Amino acid sequence: MPSASPAAPAIRQVPAFITISLALLMTSVDSTIVATVLHALQRGLDTSINWAGWTITAYSFGFVLMLPISGMLSERMGRRRVFMASVVLFTLASLLCGLTDNIYLLILLRALQAAGGAGFTPSATGIVVDYFGSSRDRAVSLFGSIFPVGAMIGPIFGGLFVTYWSWRGVFFVNVPIGLLILWMAWRYIPADPVRERQAGPRLDYPGLGYLGVCLLAGMLATSFLGERDVAAGSAQVLVPGLLAVLAACLFFRHIRRVKHPFIKPHLIYGESFGVVNLINMVFGGITIGAIALVPLYAGNRYGIDALGSGTLLVAQGIAAILFSLTCTLAIRRTGYRLPLYIGGTIIALGMVLLALPPAFGLPPFLWLTATAFLVGVGTGTVNPASRNAGLQLAPNHAATLAALRTLAMQIGTITFISIVTMVLSVSHDPGYSQAWVYGIWALVVLAALPLVAHVPEHKGAW
Numbered sequence: 001m002p003s004a005s006p007a008a009p010a011i012r013q014v015p016a017f018i019t020i021s022l023a024l025l026m027t028s029v030d031s032t033i034v035a036t037v038l039h040a041l042q043r044g045l046d047t048s049i050n051w052a053g054w055t056i057t058a059y060s061f062g063f064v065l066m067l068p069i070s071g072m073l074s075e076r077m078g079r080r081r082v083f084m085a086s087v088v089l090f091t092l093a094s095l096l097c098g099l100t101d102n103i104y105l106l107i108l109l110r111a112l113q114a115a116g117g118a119g120f121t122p123s124a125t126g127i128v129v130d131y132f133g134s135s136r137d138r139a140v141s142l143f144g145s146i147f148p149v150g151a152m153i154g155p156i157f158g159g160l161f162v163t164y165w166s167w168r169g170v171f172f173v174n175v176p177i178g179l180l181i182l183w184m185a186w187r188y189i190p191a192d193p194v195r196e197r198q199a200g201p202r203l204d205y206p207g208l209g210y211l212g213v214c215l216l217a218g219m220l221a222t223s224f225l226g227e228r229d230v231a232a233g234s235a236q237v238l239v240p241g242l243l244a245v246l247a248a249c250l251f252f253r254h255i256r257r258v259k260h261p262f263i264k265p266h267l268i269y270g271e272s273f274g275v276v277n278l279i280n281m282v283f284g285g286i287t288i289g290a291i292a293l294v295p296l297y298a299g300n301r302y303g304i305d306a307l308g309s310g311t312l313l314v315a316q317g318i319a320a321i322l323f324s325l326t327c328t329l330a331i332r333r334t335g336y337r338l339p340l341y342i343g344g345t346i347i348a349l350g351m352v353l354l355a356l357p358p359a360f361g362l363p364p365f366l367w368l369t370a371t372a373f374l375v376g377v378g379t380g381t382v383n384p385a386s387r388n389a390g391l392q393l394a395p396n397h398a399a400t401l402a403a404l405r406t407l408a409m410q411i412g413t414i415t416f417i418s419i420v421t422m423v424l425s426v427s428h429d430p431g432y433s434q435a436w437v438y439g440i441w442a443l444v445v446l447a448a449l450p451l452v453a454h455v456p457e458h459k460g461a462w
Contacts, residue, residue, distance in 0.1 A: 028150025078192025285412020301431025
C-alpha cells in the first residue's frame with residue numbers, strides 16, 4: 001500500500017496496527033473495568049459511592065484536558081514520540097493507582113492516568129493517516145471495533161479481580177501490557193520525520209485554564225449536590241456551580257479573540273464540525289457512559305454479583321465489534337448518514353428495553369444481556385461513520401480532529417456519569433432511579449436524530 005507522503009518511511013502495517021490497537025484497547029478497558037469494581041473500591045478505601053464514582057469521572061476529566069494538547073503535540077513533536085511518552089505515563093500512573101490507600105489520591109492518579117491515555121488516539125490516528133495510504137479510512141474505522149472489545153473484556157476482568165483477588169488488580173494489569181506496547185512501538189513504528197518537529201504557536205494556557213476550571217468546578221458542584229447532607233442552595237454547590245458558568249463564558253470569549261486559541265471556535269460549533277461534535281457527544285460519549293454503568297445497574301436493581309454483572313457487556317461488545325466491522329466495509333457505499341440514522345434508532349430502542357423490567361419470562365441476566373446486545377448493535381453501526389465524518393473534512397489535521405472527537409465523547413461521558421452518580425447517591429432505590437435515567441436518555445437520542453441530516457455526506461475513500 002502506498003504511504004501517505006513520499007517522505008514517510010516504510011512501515012510494517014500489520015504489526016504497527018497491532019501495536020497501536022493494543023494501546024487503544026488498554027485505555028478502553030480502563031474506562032469500563034473500574035465501574036465493575038466500584039463497590040469493592042468503596043469498601044476497600046472506606047468512602048462513599050459518590051467519591052468512588054469520581055474515579056471514573058476524573059479519568060474522563062483528564063482526557064478532556066489533555067486530548068487537544070496531545071493532538072497538538074503529536075502534530076509538532078511527532079506521532080511516535082507522543083505515543084511512547086503516553087504509554088510510559090499511563091503505565092506508571094496505573095502502577096501508582098494500584099498502590100494507593102487514599103480515595104483522593106486515587107482520583108488524582110486516575111486523572112494522571114487519563115492524561116497518558118489521551119495521547120493514544122491522536123498519535124495512533126496520525127500514524128495511520130501518515131503511513132496507511134488509501135487504506136487509512138478503513139484502518140481508522142477499525143478503531144471503532146477496538147473500543148467495544150475493551151468495553152466487553154473490561155467488566156469481565158473487573159469481576160474476576162474482585163472475586164478472586166482485589167480491586168487493585170484492575171490497575172496492576174496495565175503494567176505488563178504497557179511494557180509490551182513500549183517494546184512493540186520501539187520496534188515497529190518508524191522514527192518521526194524531522195518535519196513533524198517544527199515549531200508552532202505557543203500553547204494557549206489561558207484557554208486551557210478556563211476549560212479546566214469550568215469542567216472541574218462543574219463536577220465539584222455536581223458531586224457535592226449528590227451528598228445527602230448538602231443542600232442544593234448551599235455554598236458548596238453554588239460557588240463551584242457559578243465558577244463553572246463564569247469559566248465557560250470566559251473560555252468561549254477567549255477563543256474568539258486570540259490568534260491561536262486552545263481550540264479553534266469553528267472546530268467546536270462551526271458548520272459541519274459542530275454537528276459532527278454533537279453526534280459524537282450524544283450517540284457516542286453519553287452512550288459509552290450509560291453502558292459503563294450497566295454492571296452497577298445490574299447489581300443495584302437485580303442483585304447480580306460483580307462477576308455476573310461484569311459479563312453482561314460481553315454481548316454488547318460482540319455486537320459492537322461485528323457491526324462496526326460490517327459498517328467499515330460498507331461505509332464507502334452507504335455514506336455516513338444512513339448508518340447514523342439506523343444506529344441512533346437502535347441505541348434508543350436498546351435504552352428503553354434496558355429501563356423496562358424483564359419480559360417474555362426471561363430472567364434478569366438474560367434480559368440485560370439481550371438489551372446490552374441491542375445497544376452494541378447501535379454503537380457498532382454508528383462508530384465508523386461518526387469517526388470518519390470529521391476526519392475527512394481535514395485529513396491533514398487528523399491528530400487534532402481525532403482528539404476533538406474523543407474530547408466531545410468524553411464531555412458526554414463526564415456529563416452522564418456525574419448526573420447518574422448524583423442521582424444514585426440521594427436515591428432510596430438506586431436501581432429504579434437508574435432505569436428512569438436510561439428511559440429519559442432514549443428520548444434524548446431520538447430527539448437528536450434530525451441532526452444527522454446536517455452531517456456532511458461522503459461516499460468512497462477520502
